[in-house]
Amino acid sequence: MLQVKELTYAYQAKKPVLRNVNFNLGKGEHLCVMGESGCGKSTLLKAVYGLLDLDKGTVFWGDQQVLGPAYHLIPGMDFFKYVAQDFELMPFTSVADNIAKFLPRYHPEKTKKRTKELLEVIEMTSFADVKVKNLSGGQQQRVAIARALAKEPELLLLDEPFGQIDNLKKNSLRRILFSFLKEKNISCIVATHDSDDALSFADKMIVLKDGKIVAEGTPQSLYNKPKSNYVGTFFDDINEIKINGKKVLLFPHQIKIVGNSALKATVLKNYFKGFYWLIEMDFQNQKIFVNSNQSIKIGVTVSLHVE
Numbered sequence: 098m099l100q101v102k103e104l105t106y107a108y109q110a111k112k113p114v115l116r117n118v119n120f121n122l123g124k125g126e127h128l129c130v131m132g133e134s135g136c137g138k139s140t141l142l143k144a145v146y147g148l149l150d151l152d153k154g155t156v157f158w159g160d161q162q163v164l165g166p167a168y169h170l171i172p173g174m175d176f177f178k179y180v181a182q183d184f185e186l187m188p189f190t191s192v193a194d195n196i197a198k199f200l201p202r203y204h205p206e207k208t209k210k211r212t213k214e215l216l217e218v219i220e221m222t223s224f225a226d227v228k229v230k231n232l233s234g235g236q237q238q239r240v241a242i243a244r245a246l247a248k249e250p251e252l253l254l255l256d257e258p259f260g261q262i263d264n265l266k267k268n269s270l271r272r273i274l275f276s277f278l279k280e281k282n283i284s285c286i287v288a289t290h291d292s293d294d295a296l297s298f299a300d301k302m303i304v305l306k307d308g309k310i311v312a313e314g315t316p317q318s319l320y321n322k323p324k325s326n327y328v329g330t331f332f333d334d335i336n337e338i339k340i341n342g343k344k345v346l347l348f349p350h351q352i353k354i355v356g357n358s359a360l361k362a363t364v365l366k367n368y369f370k371g372f373y374w375l376i377e378m379d380f381q382n383q384k385i386f387v388n389s390n391q392s393i394k395i396g397v398t399v400s401l402h403v404e
């Protein structure tokens with residue numbers, strides 16, 4: 098449905114921020130775009146939405162080409178919605194009215210019902226009459242998401258959608274929002290640093306580095322076999338180490354502390370992580386991180402087994 102081909106864009110001449118980006122997304126599919134700060138995630142969302150005039154390449158939704166501001170008085174495709182990092186809400190208007198403003202006015206009963214449904218999606222029913230200016234950053238972010246959903250877009254573009262929302266709310270909002278999108282068959286692209294946005298909720302994932310796709314696949318495939326240290330770091334503290342002369346990438350949970358083995362390491366530090374400890378160790382002059390169900394005295398030598 099969405100076809101992005103050879104997408105190339107530069108804010109300044111000869112300094113492309115996106116370089117030959119290619120990907121497809123089907124109807125109702127969810128894509129997660131990950132990458133370090135400044136790698137071009139927001140720029141990619143803006144380009145797909147139609148806010149930029151591309152230097153090269155095309156974006157198609159079905160057989161309709163997405164064109165930039167040079168071709169539209171009001172840039173941005175009508176049947177897409179884009180939730181930027183700044184939410185562009187109406188501060189002196191209530192939460193409910195901010196959402197309802199984007200619904201057709203000629204069916205007041207329908208508008209009321211839909212506003213109620215969207216308030217439930219963002220878990221803010223009790224805030225319906227509160228003015229947006231009196232909300233926290235995270236609450237405003239949730240209102241911006243509801244507003245984008247008001248007209249049921251065909252493609253929703255979310256830029257760091259849960260960045261300002263606390264963990265408790267974030268987990269529940271993610272579950273509700275992504276199942277709502279699946280139910281309504283709305284395609285979605287999420288730009289994020291947070292692998293939790295990808296692992297349980299995305300059908301596909303791309304990783305950007307310096308404006309180029311450096312890895313793509315299902316979140317499971319990228320997690321199980323990260324192509325590089327860069328890709329692995331979005332999921333966990335990854336160890337890039339040499340064992341018996343061979344370079345390997347291992348997550349902390351893939352290295353086990355065992356009774357005895359030829360692989361020895363010395364404990365440097367312990368970090369409490371809740372239901373486990375992350376242990377920093379020296380392994381043949383390389384710093385590694387290993388999970389353990391208990392803390393270990395600094396200086397102790399342990400034996401390791403690698404999966």
Ligand SMILES: Nc1ncnc2c1ncn2[C@@H]1O[C@H](COP(=O)(O)OP(=O)(O)OP(=O)(O)O)[C@@H](O)[C@H]1O
Binds near residue numbers: 136138
């Ligand atoms: N309007 C602009 N004019 C010039 N350069 C820009 C503009 N917007 C972004 N850039 C530059 O383009 C690059 C990519 O920025 P972008 O916002 O797409 O990155 P990002 O991956 O979304 O970063 P973050 O995760 O920090 O939001 C950065 O180097 C940034 O400084």
